[in-house]
Amino acid sequence: MPDAGANSLDAFWMPFTPNRRFKANPRLISGARDMNYITPDGREILDGTAGLWCVNAGHNRPRIVEAIQRQAAQLDYVSSFNMSHPLAFTFASRLAAMTPPGLDRIFFSNSGSESVDTALKIALAYQRARGKAGKTRLIGRERGYHGVGFGGISVGGIVRNRMYFGSLLTGVDHLPHTHGVAGNLFSRGQPDHGADLADVLERLVALHDASTIAAVIVEPVAGSTGVLIPPKGYLERLRALCDKHDILLIFDEVITGFGRVGAAFAAERFGVVPDIMCLAKGLTNAAAPAGAVAVSRTIHDAMMEGADAPIELFHGYTYSAHPLACAAGLATLDVYAEEGLFERALTLEPYWEAAMHSLADARHVIDIRNLGLIAGIELEPRPGKPTERAIEAYEAAFDAGLMIRVTGDIIALSPPLIIDKAQIDQIVDTLRAVLSRID
Numbered sequence: 001m002p003d004a005g006a007n008s009l010d011a012f013w014m015p016f017t018p019n020r021r022f023k024a025n026p027r028l029i030s031g032a033r034d035m036n037y038i039t040p041d042g043r044e045i046l047d048g049t050a051g052l053w054c055v056n057a058g059h060n061r062p063r064i065v066e067a068i069q070r071q072a073a074q075l076d077y078v079s080s081f082n083m084s085h086p087l088a089f090t091f092a093s094r095l096a097a098m099t100p101p102g103l104d105r106i107f108f109s110n111s112g113s114e115s116v117d118t119a120l121k122i123a124l125a126y127q128r129a130r131g132k133a134g135k136t137r138l139i140g141r142e143r144g145y146h147g148v149g150f151g152g153i154s155v156g157g158i159v160r161n162r163m164y165f166g167s168l169l170t171g172v173d174h175l176p177h178t179h180g181v182a183g184n185l186f187s188r189g190q191p192d193h194g195a196d197l198a199d200v201l202e203r204l205v206a207l208h209d210a211s212t213i214a215a216v217i218v219e220p221v222a223g224s225t226g227v228l229i230p231p232k233g234y235l236e237r238l239r240a241l242c243d244k245h246d247i248l249l250i251f252d253e254v255i256t257g258f259g260r261v262g263a264a265f266a267a268e269r270f271g272v273v274p275d276i277m278c279l280a281k282g283l284t285n286a287a288a289p290a291g292a293v294a295v296s297r298t299i300h301d302a303m304m305e306g307a308d309a310p311i312e313l314f315h316g317y318t319y320s321a322h323p324l325a326c327a328a329g330l331a332t333l334d335v336y337a338e339e340g341l342f343e344r345a346l347t348l349e350p351y352w353e354a355a356m357h358s359l360a361d362a363r364h365v366i367d368i369r370n371l372g373l374i375a376g377i378e379l380e381p382r383p384g385k386p387t388e389r390a391i392e393a394y395e396a397a398f399d400a401g402l403m404i405r406v407t408g409d410i411i412a413l414s415p416p417l418i419i420d421k422a423q424i425d426q427i428v429d430t431l432r433a434v435l436s437r438i439d
């Protein structure tokens with residue numbers, strides 16, 4: 001038997017990772033502070049991805065760390081089934097005061113995936129509670145990423161996240177994605193063309209009938225698939241069509257929430273309010289795992305009034321509203337507010353946009369798109385070897401002191417909102433050098 005000693009890399013089956021490649025040449029992080037990761041040998045790596053789109057206030061912020069430490073010493077855990085703790089109610093109220101008007105009932109989960117499954121289940125249970133039990137169909141979108149639960153991969157549209165896992169949920173259909181519309185290359189902010197892709201919902205309604213459709217779920221800005229910014233007018237049309245056909249609209253704001261797009265939520269930035277919103281990541285600055293679902297008062301109240309049992313929703317997690325998550329979340333909201341980080345993201349957006357688009361003439365680049373403090377830089381794939389160039393870019397960037405994220409042949413950037421202009425320049429200079437070096 002091979003030795004799996006304490007320092008062996010073998011036992012940890014790493015998520016969404018080419019395990020064999022990684023373990024042949026591991027890149028480890030042992031510390032972090034503000035904009036930087038720190039490697040075991042003491043090198044600083046500038047974090048161009050805010051962890052995984054989640055460390056919006058930067059790493060190891062003392063206020064958040066101390067809040068978690070205090071809470072751990074006072075109340076490590078209490079269930080929220082039939083009881084709870086004061087911070088859970090405070091955190092929910094603080095969130096309800098930030099979310100778009102009407103979306104002020106908060107259900108807690110532990111991750112984005114769980115928020116998505118929770119949102120889908122609430123949508124179905126609500127339709128039933130109001131006497132529309134036939135509305136069971138869920139509509140997602142091609143290239144959508146909604147985490148890895150069976151609900152999320154069913155409405156999601158990333159092929160490899162679905163194809164290995166059986167028949168998934170039944171009664172799911174998909175809208176077309178919004179990428180590749182003629183005239184949209186190198187768009188700055190929202191692209192001009194493609195709002196009419198929302199009209200495909202009319203065709204799905206014609207095909208299935210609105211009486212069978214519970215909800216449409218989309219990411220307002222698709223992140224994990226490689227940064228697809230919604231065309232001008234697209235989300236507005238989706239909202240109007242959902243209203244017309246009495247279908248719920250769910251925004252998966254797991255990455256767009258908490259300042260990423262220069263506002264508290266994409267719903268606010270785009271002026272389009274969904275019926276349900278999925279949250280996670282920046283909710284606690286990733287310092288403790290947490291997710292939340294913001295639900296409209298209408299849905300919530302209908303379920304309270306239409307309940308056929310004392311428990312109105314047969315759903316919940318052992319760690320819903322975990323005390324450490326609530327403490328981390330409240331401290332995180334304080335940091336966002338006190339440092340004006342959402343406004344900071346909006347103020348920095350023009351500089352960020354210009355900096356990102358300055359890479360238009362860098363080697364291998366075939367498209368660039370941006371919004372808020374997000375950018376997608378699409379590379380030409382190597383013939384017959386998709387994703388390889390981007391993986392090499394990732395490794396070379398890390399070795400050059402920059403953490404980026406790659407998905408397919410797209411570099412996705414989403415730095416902490418505390419980034420400054422010199423650090424934006426550092427991202428651009430490092431990327432240009434890396435792209436010129438790799439084939």
Ligand SMILES: Cc1ncc(COP(=O)(O)O)c(C=O)c1O
Pocket residue numbers: 110111112113114116145146147148219223224252253254255280281
């Ligand atoms: C839009 C969206 N939804 C859901 C998720 C899943 O979140 P988690 O990995 O916390 O389950 C992600 C993660 O990247 C996401 O980007």
